[in-house]
Amino acid sequence: MENKNVFEETVATLIEDAKKLQAKFSKCQENNNFTEALSCMRLLKDTLALIKEYDWELKYSELETTTGKQLKIWEQNHCGEIRNLKEYQTYDSTDKKNVWIEKFESCIANRQSYICTYGDECRGTGKSYALASLCHKYNGIVVSETTNGSFGIKNNCKQFGFNVPICNYRYVLSMRQVKNKILFLDECSGLSNEQIDKLKESHIVIGFKLT
Known part of the structure; x- marks a missing residue:
């Protein structure tokens, strides 16, 4: 649980950093400060890459069926995007329930x-x-x-x-x-x-x- 909290806090901090960098980038463009804008863009790119790497949580669901269980495992980020979805069907050892x-x-x-x-x-x-x-x-x-x-x-x-x-x-x-x-x-x-x-x-x- 502690590791999960650390990851959540880290991702939350990175998201806030990304928002600040995005705002700073826009301001630099408005002021024609292209050197600083380029620097912000690079930092923003690195920050977004870190968010993408760490902002994935392992999810799990289990559904009872008449013959066993339907299992789903996937990774999901704070935006609700899903990756690596895998589905499994398990069956009871007896066919009587089918x-x-x-x-x-x-x-x-x-x-x-x-x-x-x-x-x-x-x-x-x-x-x-x-x-x-x-x-x-x-x-x-x-x-x-x-x-x-x-x-x-x-x-x-x-x-x-x-x-x-x-x-x-x-x-x-x-x-x-x-x-x-x-x-x-x-x-x-x-x-x-x-x-x-x-x-x-x-x-x-x-x-x-x-x-």
């Missing part, structure tokens, strides 16, 4: 497709983890037409060691060996409602779509 896993597993057991319209209420609920883990568990396929359409699933696969194939719409329709595979969609898959309905004709389709 409502999507329970819902999707129930549908799979009953041989039913389930597509949920994605909204803000889905954020931070572990949906991508549910899709990745179940696709891995049931040896399914993620269907995506866009490069970033399975971004959340890919991140979870990398974090938890899941191994899932990602294929496009035409490939799934044309390949016989994937006929009985369960298909998983994230909300940015790029598939139209008509394409999703077509997949449902010969597959169990689980996941999300945009409105």
Whole structure:
């Protein structure tokens, strides 16, 4: 705490010095004292550099989700500027709290497709983890037409060691060996409602779509 106070006091002093130098610089310009103005400019530049170096405080936030915690760490200065923002998602050791896993597993057991319209209420609920883990568990396929359409699933696969194939719409329709595979969609898959309905004709389709 003492170190924090020292930094805060130092930054406050530097800011006051910068204000004085700025005022002095303006006055020197008005008086055509360019030599003194140049000297003030150099001092102001050095002072601002020191402020920029020391006026950053480490911030931390923690948000409870249905599957664990969402952690954010960043640096912020007195102006509210943010740098080095990093986000982490932690998950509970059990999948019982993940409502999507329970819902999707129930549908799979009953041989039913389930597509949920994605909204803000889905954020931070572990949906991508549910899709990745179940696709891995049931040896399914993620269907995506866009490069970033399975971004959340890919991140979870990398974090938890899941191994899932990602294929496009035409490939799934044309390949016989994937006929009985369960298909998983994230909300940015790029598939139209008509394409999703077509997949449902010969597959169990689980996941999300945009409105």
